[in-house]
Amino acid sequence: MQEYGAQDHECIVYWLGDSLDNDSVLINEVYVPKQYASATHAKVHEAEVAKLFSILEIDEKVLVAQLHTHPGSAFHSALDDEYPVAFVDGFLSLVVPYYGFIDTYSFPRLTKVYVYRSGSWIEVPFETTFNVISGQFRNELFHRTKLLIEDCIQQGPADISHIANYRLAVVLGEVLFENELKYLTMLLTSINLLARLSFNIDVFVPETTVPDEFRKILVYRRNIVNLIRAIYYSINPFGTIKVNSRKEDLYNVALVIGAKNDFEVNAKRKIFIDSSNWASLLWQREDFRYNQSTEIRGFNLISACVAVALGVAEVFKSLLNDVYGLNVSFNKFLRLSLLDYRVNSSSDNSELQLPEVIDIGNVHLIGAGSLGNAIMYTLALLSLRHEVRGTIYVIDPDILEPSNLSRHILATIADVGDPKVNVVLRRASIPSLKVVGIPKRYQELSLSERENIDIAMVAVDNAETRWDVQRDLPRVLLHGAVYSNSILVSRHDDIVNKGCLGCIYWKDTERINESRAYPAAPYALLFAGAVMVAELLKERIPKLRRYALNNVLQVPNLLIPLERDVSWFHRVLEKADNCGCNCKDKSFIDRYLNKWFKR
Amino acid sequence: MSTKPEEKWITIKVRYQNLVKEFKFNVHFNIRRVREEVVKAFNLRPPFENYQLYWLKNGAQIPLSDLNKSLLEYGIPDGAVLLLVHVHVVG
Numbered sequence: 101m102q103e104y105g106a107q108d109h110e111c112i113v114y115w116l117g118d119s120l121d122n123d124s125v126l127i128n129e130v131y132v133p134k135q136y137a138s139a140t141h142a143k144v145h146e147a148e149v150a151k152l153f154s155i156l157e158i159d160e161k162v163l164v165a166q167l168h169t170h171p172g173s174a175f176h177s178a179l180d181d182e183y184p185v186a187f188v189d190g191f192l193s194l195v196v197p198y199y200g201f202i203d204t205y206s207f208p209r210l211t212k213v214y215v216y217r218s219g220s221w222i223e224v225p226f227e228t229t230f231n232v233i234s235g236q237f238r239n240e241l242f243h244r245t246k247l248l249i250e251d252c253i254q255q256g257p258a259d260i261s262h263i264a265n266y267r268l269a270v271v272l273g274e275v276l277f278e279n280e281l282k283y284l285t286m287l288l289t290s291i292n293l294l295a296r297l298s299f300n301i302d303v304f305v306p307e308t309t310v311p312d313e314f315r316k317i318l319v320y321r322r323n324i325v326n327l328i329r330a331i332y333y334s335i336n337p338f339g340t341i342k343v344n345s346r347k348e349d350l351y352n353v354a355l356v357i358g359a360k361n362d363f364e365v366n367a368k369r370k371i372f373i374d375s376s377n378w379a380s381l382l383w384q385r386e387d388f389r390y391n392q393s394t395e396i397r398g399f400n401l402i403s404a405c406v407a408v409a410l411g412v413a414e415v416f417k418s419l420l421n422d423v424y425g426l427n428v429s430f431n432k433f434l435r436l437s438l439l440d441y442r443v444n445s446s447s448d449n450s451e452l453q454l455p456e457v458i459d460i461g462n463v464h465l466i467g468a469g470s471l472g473n474a475i476m477y478t479l480a481l482l483s484l485r486h487e488v489r490g491t492i493y494v495i496d497p498d499i500l501e502p503s504n505l506s507r508h509i510l511a512t513i514a515d516v517g518d519p520k521v522n523v524v525l526r527r528a529s530i531p532s533l534k535v536v537g538i539p540k541r542y543q544e545l546s547l548s549e550r551e552n553i554d555i556a557m558v559a560v561d562n563a564e565t566r567w568d569v570q571r572d573l574p575r576v577l578l579h580g581a582v583y584s585n586s587i588l589v590s591r592h593d594d595i596v597n598k599g600c601l602g603c604i605y606w607k608d609t610e611r612i613n614e615s616r617a618y619p620a621a622p623y624a625l626l627f628a629g630a631v632m633v634a635e636l637l638k639e640r641i642p643k644l645r646r647y648a649l650n651n652v653l654q655v656p657n658l659l660i661p662l663e664r665d666v667s668w669f670h671r672v673l674e675k676a677d678n679c680g681c682n683c684k685d686k687s688f689i690d691r692y693l694n695k696w697f698k699r
Numbered sequence: 700m701s702t703k704p705e706e707k708w709i710t711i712k713v714r715y716q717n718l719v720k721e722f723k724f725n726v727h728f729n730i731r732r733v734r735e736e737v738v739k740a741f742n743l744r745p746p747f748e749n750y751q752l753y754w755l756k757n758g759a760q761i762p763l764s765d766l767n768k769s770l771l772e773y774g775i776p777d778g779a780v781l782l783l784v785h786v787h788v789v790g
Contacts, residue, residue: 112789141790149784150753150760157714157755157780168789179790186716187743 101169105199109137112144112168114152114185116161118330120319120514121526125162127230128333131155141179142168149185160326165192169199174212176221184216191216192229208232233513238338240502241513245297248506248619251584252659253424262423264299264339268415269351269365272305275358280311282399284324285481286357286373288331289408289626291341292318294355295332296506296622297416299339302348303328304363313484316529317477318512334512335505353418355411359396369418369430373411375399377450380407382414382434397450401481402630402637403438409627410434413585413658416623420659431661438634439647443662452644458482460490460533460555460640466542466569467559468496468520470507470620471580474629475557476535477509480528482633491534496520497541507622509629543568551695555639557632561618563605570601570681573692577601578635580628582620587628587655590673591635591648595683595692599673602681604652624658709770709777713752715741715784724770731766737783753782 104111113132117125133148156163166185174195184193193214196202202210213229214221242260249258270290276283287305294301308324319334321327325343332341347365354367358374374381376396380403410431420426435444439452460479465472472494482488498520505511508520510527518526521537528535538545542565556574558566561581570577570592577592579601592600631653638648651673655662675684682688707726711733712719720740724733730752738750754761754775760782763773775781 110789112787141788143789144787146751146784146786147753147760147762149787150751150762150782153714153716153782153784154753154755154758154760156717157719157782158758163716166787166789177790179788183786183788185787188716188718191716 101196101200104137105169105201108139108171110139110142110169110171111135111137111200112142112166114163115165115167116155117164118333119162120334120512124514125164126333126337126513127164128337129161139171144185152185160321160323160330165194167194167196169196171199173197174210176212176214176223181221187216189217193221233337237502241336241338241505243503244506244619248584248621249420249424251619252420253426255424258424263419266298266300266419266423267302267348267351268294268298268300269302269304269354269367270294270357271354271363271365272357273363274306276306276308279399280308281484282375282401282404283358284310284314285401285484286404286408288314288327289405290355290357290412291328291331292335292509293408293412293622293626294415295335295339297412298419299336301332301339301341302345302351303341303343304365305344307344316483317480318510318527334514337513352422353415355415371411371414373407375403375407378403378437378439378452380404380410380436380438382407382410382431384414384430384432398453400438400454401485402478402634405478405481405630406436406438406627409623409630410436412623413621416621417659428659429661434662436662438631439644441653454486454637455641457487457489458637458641460488460492460636462490463492463555463557463636464553464574465492465494465557465559466565467561468494468524469498469559469561470504470622470625471559471582471629472496472520473508473510473524474625475559475632476524476528477626478630478633479533480530483530483532487532488530489532491536493536493538494521494524495538495540495542495545497539497544507620507625509622509626555636557636558601559632566605567602567681573695575696576639578632579605580632581605582624582628584619585621585624585658587624587658589628589631589635589649589653591650596689598650599675600679600681600683602679602683603676604673621658627658709775709779711775711779711781713737713781713783726771727769729767729769730763730773733770734766737781741783749785751784753784755780755782
């Protein structure tokens with residue numbers, strides 16, 4: 101605009117953006133059309149407007165506003181009223197004074213904003229129309245990623261700007277067309293997680309139309325390239341994602357989804373992921389190729405999710421090693437069963453397919469934070485393939501803050517400031533499942549509500565609520581916790597013979613000061629959330645019940661290679677002396693038995 | 700004895716800024732008639748001469764400037780995307 105102004109000419113530009121939901125658009129592109137300009141007016145011909153509209157159509161962008169300059173003060177003239185680029189309710193027109201020769205601080209104060217409504221242009225305040233994303237927001241957005249890196253490297257403050265130059269590629273080849281649902285799920289979930297951990301990604305994927313079902317999660321575009329960009333920028337507007345653009349000579353690391361065809365991307369390290377029924381697969385041997393027809397026998401979107409979590413953990417490990425000088429070993433080959441959590445067993449339990457209709461019953465999800473997000477995300481993914489029925493009550497009193505974005509897999513920047521339960525309702529849409537948001541603390545529910553909980557999924561970050569839920573004696577309590585890269589999932593349905601939640605949470609609680617922001621890796625959260633959903637299904641689907649977790653699943657550090665010997669992987673669920681619920685008391689056990697078994 | 704033109708109808712998507720509407724047109728409709736129907740459907744003010752239709756064909760914008768030509772004569776297929784535009788002037 102200033103270039104035109106320097107020639108004493110007015111100037112027209114357009115603001116384009118990505119729609120995040122019905123109310124918000126992220127403005128991330130300025131389009132300068134060819135125009136005829138003079139000191140008193142500017143004109144964009146039909147052919148140029150057609151070019152602009154074709155960008156909206158092909159790239160699935162939104163035209164948010166037209167802007168033009170005035171030589172003097174800003175106002176909407178009669179000509180501006182009569183010949184805008186479009187007469188559409190809600191369309192914005194900004195008039196920038198002094199040919200745009202104003203600083204960024206003055207821009208919101210001196211620029212006039214008008215909105216078109218029912219045939220006329222009405223002036224509206226800049227500050228109520230636009231939310232300016234500041235540098236401070238960027239710091240908050242990556243605050244917990246920084247904490248995570250610091251926790252991993254244990255070397256004091258980390259400079260996360262170093263990861264901006266890390267060259268990362270995500271690749272999905274022609275294998276996509278063998279199972280679009282599975283591979284698109286894996287690709288989009290990878291992008292979702294990596295947007296929260298990196299500033300720079302190149303993606304290579306065959307062009308395709310995205311099935312309508314994907315409207316259920318986060319944001320939707322019909323073209324895969326547009327969808328990848330929209331997901332990334334809705335989470336991280338400060339980074340850069342390029343899709344099917346020119347290849348770098350050498351990437352630091354490439355995450356390759358599926359076994360076939362990696363677009364000949366050249367990378368120092370390639371991490372391959374896939375899934376087969378209940379097994380999540382990961383391998384790194386360049387010369388190793390899965391025999392698709394015999395090894396990949398079917399699919400289950402939970403194990404697909406976990407494969408992504410494992411793959412992104414390896415990518416993050418690679419980043420820590422290359423950028424921050426760590427020397428963590430990689431998983432060379434991993435085949436993890438989501439049924440019995442055995443590592444590298446040969447069976448993928450292909451006989452145990454999930455039914456078409458999955459009834460999860462009545463579930464209370466306590467906590468819509470990062471783990472609650474991962475649980476709801478996994479359920480939403482399941483609903484892409486299955487009819488997920490039942491009722492889930494999502495309980496959380498908190499508001500989404502910018503720093504939550506680094507690990508809440510359902511959250512976009514448009515959701516900041518909203519109650520977390522609303523974010524979950526909006527971004528994980530499962531039409532066949534009744535989802536009820538309760539923006540309260542668990543303790544604020546009525547006693548009768550609390551005492552009638554059948555299945556409780558506890559995804560909170562404080563011991564008090566964990567103990568309170570357990571004291572209310574739900575029939576089954578599924579619990580998950582993630583701290584940095586450590587994961588703990590437990591199932592409590594037999595407090596007569598085994599420990600309750602208070603017995604395991606935590607003898608070492610003092611270690612974690614839960615009142616401060618703590619780091620948690622987004623891939624570890626997805627891993628834990630997917631495992632909790634797997635446990636929910638084992639509770640509800642009779643043929644899977646024998647696989648239900650009967651002790652504690654614990655991964656002390658997801659960055660350390662998972663080993664063949666699984667003994668460390670499980671912890672026996674014993675009653676503890678210092679249990680917060682006193683579940684050794686006879687009265688406590690009697691109450692549980694009377695409630696669930698003597699009705 | 701005259702032969703009646705073939706009654707072939709096609710579905711066309713028309714974009715006006717962020718708005719997209721679907722229309723069913725007979726392939727023998729001329730561009731003038733198509734333009735009038737589209738402008739009315741988007742609740743835009745006449746005169747119709749202020750508006751121009753473009754066909755978005757393989758990423759390029761083809762002006763449909765001959766108002767007497769039919770959709771068939773322009774070769775516009777079922778499922779095509781048209782763009783409705785007008786000039787943008789500020790002062």
